[in-house]
Amino acid sequence: MCADIRRSIIEQSKRANVGHIGSCLSIADLLAALYGEILVIPDLQDPERDRFVLSKGHAALALYAALHAAGWLTSEQLDTYCVNGSPLSGHPEHVLDGVEFSTGSLGHGLSFAAGSALAGRLRGSNHRVFVLLSDAECNEGSVWEAVMFSAHHQLASLVVMVDANGQQALGNTRDVLNLEPLADRWRAFGWDVHEVDGHDPELIATTVQKLDILRGPPHVLIANTTFGKGVTYMERKVHWHYWPMSQDEYEVALGEVSSVNETEYSSLP
Secondary structure, three states: OOOHHHHHHHHHHHHOOOOOOHHHHHHHHHHHHHHHHOOOOOOOOOOOOEEEEEHHHHHHHHHHHHHOOOOOOOOOOOOOOOOOOOOOOOOOOOOOOOOOOOOOOOOHHHHHHHHHHHHHHHOOOOOOOEEEEEEEHHHHHHHHHHHHHHOOOOOOOOEEEEEEEEEOOOOEHHHHHHOOOHHHHHHHHHOEEEEEEEEOOOHHHHHHHHOOOOOOEEEEEEEEEOOOOHHHHHHHHHHHHOOOOHHHHHHHHHHHHHHHHHHHOOOOO
C-alpha cells in the first residue's frame, strides 16, 4: 500500500501538473498504516466508523491515493484529480465520501477532530478520531487552543499524528519558528506522547493499537519523517513543496517509487 500510494502521487501530480509532491510523499507511510491497518471503517457512512481528518490539506492527493489503495475510490475517480468540477480538488472537500471535513486553512483540523471526538462521547460512541497535522502547522495558535481543550476534556479517543518533516513552504521549520522540543511541548499540555519513525507502518500501527482510547488524556504521535520520501532528488528539498515535475523528473520519480522492494512493507496487506 505504501508503494501504491507513492506511485499514485507521482502519476496524478504529473497528469495534473501540480505541486505539493514532497508534502504528500512524507505522509504516504502514515496513511498506509491508517488505511491498511488502523482505521475501522465498515462503511463510509457508518455512524460508528473511525474518523480521519487531514489537517494539512495541501497533501490532499496523498489522501486520495490512500482512499484508492483502500478500495474507497476508483481509478476513474482518481483520474479526475484537479479536473474542473471534480470533488478531488487540491484540498479535501467533504462533498467526497471519505473526507470528513473540508481542510486546508492550516490550524483548523485539530479543532474539527476535537469536536468530533467530544460529539462521539456525548452520544456514547467508542469510535476513534485521527487527525494528521504538519509540524509547521503547529506554528498556528489555534492548534494550541485545541490542544488545551482536548486535554481538559480528556478526549482519549482522539489521536493526533504530527508529520515532523522539519520543512514548510518558505524554509526549514526551525528557522521560520522553532518548535523544538516538540514532544515536550505536547507533553506539557497534558497529552500522552509517543515519538515514532513516520516511515515504519508496522511500528505506527502497533503504537496506536496499544493506546487507551476509553479513558485518560488524548494521544499524539510525533512521526519523524523525510520530506519527499521515496524520490531521491526530492528528499529534504524545500522547492518540492510547490514545484511540478518535468517529464524527465517524472520518469525518474516513477522509476524510484515503482522499484521499491515491497518486502519493506510486508506488515501491511
